[in-house]
Structure formats: structure tokens, C-alpha cells
Amino acid sequence: MTKLSLWTKFNIEVVMQQYNIHAAKTQLSALVEKAAGGDTFIIAKAGKPMVKVIPYLPENTVKKRIGFLKGKITIPKDFDKIGQHEITEAFEAET
Numbered sequence: 001m002t003k004l005s006l007w008t009k010f011n012i013e014v015v016m017q018q019y020n021i022h023a024a025k026t027q028l029s030a031l032v033e034k035a036a037g038g039d040t041f042i043i044a045k046a047g048k049p050m051v052k053v054i055p056y057l058p059e060n061t062v063k064k065r066i067g068f069l070k071g072k073i074t075i076p077k078d079f080d081k082i083g084q085h086e087i088t089e090a091f092e093a094e095t
Contacts, residue, residue, distance in 0.1 A: 018042040018049065 017039075024031055024043045034041065035053050042049045076082070 016040060016042050016052075018044050020047070021045050021050075 019027070019031065019041060021043060031041070031053070035055050038055050040052065040054045043051045043053060
């Protein structure tokens with residue numbers, strides 16, 4: 001097992017399954033099926049992580065997020081002036 005520390009707002013540690021190169025060679029078909037099923041794992045050499053295996057996603061299966069709210073929300077024409085009075089007062093207030 002390899003612990004990968006992901007620096008995030010919540011400081012999450014992910015424990016990922018690790019296989020040595022010999023085991024990966026002898027179990028290649030099973031590991032390919034595992035990755036194709038969505039699992040991610042590490043292949044190591046002498047205990048040192050060398051590669052991270054992730055599932056392949058063809059471009060046409062990846063959902064693009066740009067424009068995903070088009071037609072679902074409206075933005076007011078004066079959106080850049082919303083709260084302007086309160087912001088001005090906060091900066092001009094005497095302390």
C-alpha cells in the first residue's frame with residue numbers, strides 16, 4: 001500500500017494498492033481489467049513507486065463542463081453593481 005498525501009483544504013490521505021513489477025507482470029491481465037473497471041493503483045520497483053496506473057477515458061466519454069448551466073440560469077444586467085453600496089460603506093467607514 002502506498003499513501004499519497006493530497007494537499008487540499010481538508011488534508012486527505014489516499015491509500016492506494018501497490019504491486020511490485022514481478023507481480024504486475026504475472027497478473028497483467030487482471031490488473032488491466034482492474035484499471036478498466038475504474039481502479040487506480042501503483043506499480044513499484046523494490047518498494048519504490050514508479051508509475052500510477054489510472055483508467056483510460058476516451059475523449060468522447062469525458063463530460064465537458066464549459067457551458068453546463070447555459071439556459072438554466074440568468075445573470076442580471078447589473079450583476080457587477082450588486083452590493084456596491086455596502087462595499088463602498090465598508091471601505092469608507094471610520095474605525
